[in-house]
Amino acid sequence: MxxxxxxxxxxxxxxxxxxxxxxxxxxxxxxxxxxxxxxxxxxxxxxxxxxxxxxxxxxxxxxxxxxxxxxxVAPPCPLADMALGRDRCGGCDWQHADAGTQRELKAAVIAEQLRRIAGIERDVQVRELPGGPLRWRTRARLAVDRRGRAGFRAHRSHRVVPVDDCPITVEGALDGVTGRRWRPGAELGVARDADGEVHVSAVDHKPQRRRSRAVTRQVSGSGVARETAAGRSFQVAAQGFWQVHHAAAEVFAQVVARFAAAPEGGAAWDLYGGVGLFAAPLAEQVGPTGSVLLVESSRQAVEDAVANLRDLPQVDFRAGLVEHVLDDTSVPSPDVVVLDPPRKGAGRAVVDAITARRPRRVVHVACDPAALARDVGLFEERGYRLGELEAFDAFPMTHHIECIALLERDPSGE
Structure with a gap:
């Protein structure tokens, strides 16, 4: 051997x-x-x-x-310089490529994943979001090194690379964060909302006998972010989920609404619905005689969604795992389903639960092309075909991509 x-x-x-x-x-x-x-x-x-x-x-x-x-190109961030070797920041992947090249690379990745995993040949274009490749990120998570300095981790490592600034975060987001000392080993969450308020929280890991105890404290800001999209205002826990690109929520809501085209008086599901970003346009489409079911596992997000959409009585809110809520046979079958699952995708159980109700359209929002391809393949097995596909460079300088796919029930299978 x-x-x-x-x-x-x-x-x-x-x-x-x-x-x-x-x-x-x-x-x-x-x-x-x-x-x-x-x-x-x-x-x-x-x-x-x-x-x-x-x-x-x-x-x-x-x-x-x-x-x-x-x-x-030369990286715009000094911490992405090749001369640093392993001391490079691990937060970005493509600072050495111009913006057009980054989008071409991401389009190639999406096409390859669809072909290899789902067996679908598709030409893909990745669209740019407004604002360019820098100063787009409104939310960030930082770590603190042994000397109390805030920074980002090196690639595939727990080692912290201290930073003074980050050129992909929006202006002002890291003011007062990188210039001070923190408890070593802490984790920091930073969010700058649409009103310009910066919310900073710190998670300190304090030893307690043989284990550590995580203690979260609000350092600055109210902890409740105010955001705007789809002609509405949203409140969301500052460290809860909201699209990190400052233009993404507005653009994605428009595309989801166009793909969904929910009928007036019809029924729609908004799965993994968060604080109601997509439920809002769905409710407008079905109107007061229709219904929208929003399902979200985070109780805090559901509470925020109820507050955000209090003027839309046609929206019903369920807190729980999507696969568990959809086991309830009393839930009305939908004309349209929108789902925005976590990075791992929806998976077979959720796809089976959706397709068993035979909606005409499914709008799938995905932040990982491999997970999207797996889910699309599952939908294809159940008689749904990939129609339109929009891809967005919602995370410039990184390898991450956002896709919105329209899946339509194949009438030949009816």
């Missing part, structure tokens, strides 16, 4: 192949796959191996560019 290779620390000269899901590209060396960050397809780079478990692949960071691709 031969020993498994361990290339950790080894430098390899490799030619970079296609982009892969996760913020890296694929290269090959001596019969092994090398997933290389901070490189672009078509480049020749020197890559230093950072992780090697001894199998058929390893992970590496580009440390020298021998032949650059046309889309390569």
């Amino acid at each position: 031969t020993d498994k290779p361990d290339w950790t620390g080894r430098r390899l000269r490799v030619e970079i192949g296609p982009v892969a899901h996760g913020g890296h590209c694929v290269a090959r060396h001596e019969g092994r796959v090398v997933f290389v960050r901070h490189a672009l397809p078509g480049e020749v780079v020197v890559a230093e191996v950072t992780e090697d478990a001894g199998g058929g692949f390893c992970r590496a960071d580009a440390v020298e560019v021998v032949t650059a691709a046309p889309g390569r």
Whole structure:
């Protein structure tokens, strides 16, 4: 038996192949796959191996560019500089690519995931959101190092890289956060809402006998963010879920409403409905004689949704896991379903519960292309076909993408 290779620390000269899901590209060396960050397809780079478990692949960071691709640019953030090596901030994946190249790479990832997982061939374009690739992020989570400095973690590491500023966060979000000392090991949540109020919370992990106790304290702001979208005002817990790109909620609500096209007097489901962003336009479409069921597992979010949509009595609110609520046969069958599941996707149980009620349309909002492809494949098995697909660069400089897919019941299966 031969020993498994361990290339950790080894430098390899490799030619970079296609982009892969996760913020890296694929290269090959001596019969092994090398997933290389901070490189672009078509480049020749020197890559230093950072992780090697001894199998058929390893992970590496580009440390020298021998032949650059046309889309390569100097990173706008100094903490993404190649010269820093492993001391680079892990928050961004594509600072070395111009904005157009980033969108092309993300489109290729979506198309590859749909083809490989769901067996669907689809040309994909990723749309830019208003505001450009910098100063878009309204919410951020930071960690605190042993010296009490706030920062972001290095890639696939618990090590904290201290920061003075972050060029993808909106102006003012980190004021008063990065310039002070915090309890070592704390975690910080920062949100700047539509009114310009900055909400900062700190989670301190305090030892208690043989375990630690997490204590959350509000440092600044009221803790209740005020946001606007779809012609309405929303209140949301500052550390609760809201789209992090300042323009995303408005754009996504418009696309969801267009895809849903819920009939007047009809029934709609808004699954994983949060604080009511998508339930609001659905309620307007079905009107006062229709119904909208909003299902959300976070009780705090449901309480916020009730307050946000108090003027829409056609909305019914259920706090609980989606798969459990949909087991209730008294829930009216929908004409349209909107679902915005967590990153892992909806999964078979939820897809089966939805398709058993035979809605005409399903609008799927997804922040992970692999999870979207898995769910789309499940819907296809149940007689739903992928119609329109909108993809958005809602997280510039990172590998994350937001997709909104329209699935329509195949009439030939009726």
